[in-house]
Amino acid sequence: MITNEQTKGRFIGVGVGPGDPELITLKALRLIQGASVVSYLANGEGNSQAKNIACEAFAGVTHQQNEIAIVMPMSTDREEANKAYDGGAQAIADELENGRDVVFLCEGDPLFFGSFAYLLERLEGQFSCQVVPGVSSINAASSALNHPLTVLKESFAVVSGRHSALQIDTALEQHDSVVIMKAGRARPRILTALRKTNRLQDAKYLEYIGRDNERIVQDVATLEDKAGPYFSLFVVTKSERGTR
Incomplete structure (x- = not known):
């Protein structure tokens, strides 16, 4: 019997390293290229450092991918940042509830000064969460x-x-x-x-x-x-x- 929990998608934090695209691990490459949904932080213009680092991985994608860009305000105001994380977590949760895995791209390592940690604390009690380490x-x-x-x-x-x-x-x-x-x-x-x-x-x-x-x-x-x-x-x- 398949339970509702088993039909939910996985939330996967993937470290893409600090900048050199060739430092992405084989596991991260496989998950990025196979993902149906990819998420990342972006600035107000839609540019994402993490996505740029993973450019070579995206070049090998052969299917349609949905993207969730979490626009992060360039401010030290944590209230504004938390609003962005709240909105991003909800958008990710909607995909997970519909059984789609979401791969979140994180510069460096996801759990070392990584933005992934803020999304993890919002989602880990509801969904299966995994982490792929990256070069810090x-x-x-x-x-x-x-x-x-x-x-x-x-x-x-x-x-x-x-x-x-x-x-x-x-x-x-x-x-x-x-x-x-x-x-x-x-x-x-x-x-x-x-x-x-x-x-x-x-x-x-x-x-x-x-x-x-x-x-x-x-x-x-x-x-x-x-x-x-x-x-x-x-x-x-x-x-x-x-x-x-």
Whole structure:
């Protein structure tokens, strides 16, 4: 006997990596190309970073796909963002109720600073949810720098530019390796923290990793002391490392 639960579609979060289309996993490729419904975040003009990254996957689609673009306002107002997620979750739920799987494209990894998490918390109690991990911007940054994030007994921490100055200072003081995500508007504060904690010489700065406009600044002392793009981060590691 087929139950109503079994006829519902699956909600699948798929990580498409930080920017290089060739970093999409084979599993993600298969699910994107086989999906009847694909969802993603988009800006007011309808452009989607995640969809752009997955462009080569879409080139191999041979059937009609429905798309759910969740338009996300460019604002720090969480109330507006939550409204967008509420509307997107409802549109996805409608497809799932009708037995269609929905593949949600997420930059990087779906559960690491990923927008998928906000939809997951709205839908996981009602539908079967799955996650396909993707290459995170942290791992891509390490590769772009040809530099290990951490070795031996080094400690490693990840913080966000949205954390307080005290939290960022503490991480830089207490850990050998630190990645500061979502640098963007917080870049001046982060540069101040690096100077204050004497970690400026340990830091590297990256924007748009794996994309055509990728930028890497090896000497952050030369970095402009002003806000940068949303897709940017700092990688801070020990200048000198032991060999044993």
